[in-house]
Amino acid sequence: MARSKEFEENDVLEKAMMLFWEQGFEKTSMNDLVEHMGIHRRSLYDTFTDKRTLFLKAMERFEDRIGGRWAARAKQAETADQALRSIFRxxxxxxxxxxxxxxxxxxxxxxxxxxxxxxxxxxxxxAKSEDLLAEIVAWGQQSGEFTERYEAKELAEYLHNALAGLRVMARTSAAKEKLERIAEMSMRILTP
Structure with missing residues (x-):
């Protein structure tokens, strides 16, 4: 008789995502995953095939989570400037x-x-992040908040690069004030 799963797949995937997010792929061992996820090694293999497949699924979960939060922040904003500042924040x-x-x-x-x-x-x-940023920039250009010297797509690429750099720096001991100055400088390129 086949055994039923004794865990919720989304719950253990969330735990794996957090561990991979903290440690990276190579530093995370199967023992780390089994312990952190709270499931048996066999269940991990039966459900996710192997560590790499689990990692790829965790990446997808992360993208859904963060992409959704960026989009929600943009929708809640009253202006394009507020939308971008909310994402930087x-x-x-x-x-x-x-x-x-x-x-x-x-x-x-x-x-x-x-x-x-x-x-x-x-x-x-x-690319999805840049598309969202391009939509926000185009909104700001149409409302007169942002410069039209550059195309929205070009500005979105620049802003995404700045945000990627901030995400790297957030893992270091860089002071929050420094990150805020970088964000503010990044917003200045949009000034009409």
Whole structure:
């Protein structure tokens, strides 16, 4: 008789995502995952196949989580300026009860050069982020908040690069005030 799962897949995937986010792929062992997820090794293999497949699923979960939060912040804002500042604030402050920085940025730095699937997932996630930023910039250009000297897509690429840098710096001992100055300087390029 087949045994039923004794865990909720989304719950253990969330735990794996947090561990990979904190430690990265290579530093996280199967023993770490089994212990942190609170499931048996066999259950991990039966459900997720292997560590790499679990990692890729954790990346997808992270992208859904963060992409959704960026989009929600943009929708709640009354102006394009507020929308962008809210995203910068989220990147600087981080997510409550979560590791600092960004799992996607960390994964790109750690693995993208030698893992085509990780590279594709990070490239896709970064493109979605740039698309959202381009929408916000275009909104700001139409409302007169932002410069029209550059195309919205070009400005979005620049802003995404600044946000990626902030996500890296958020994992270091850099002072929050420094991150805030970088965010403010990044916003100045948008001044009409």
């Amino acid at each position: 989220f990147v600087i402050d981080g997510d409550e009860d979560a590791p600092p920085g960004c799992m996607l940025v960390n994964s790109a730095v750690e693995l993208a050069v030698r893992d085509a699937d990780v590279d594709a997932k990070t490239a896709q996630a970064f």
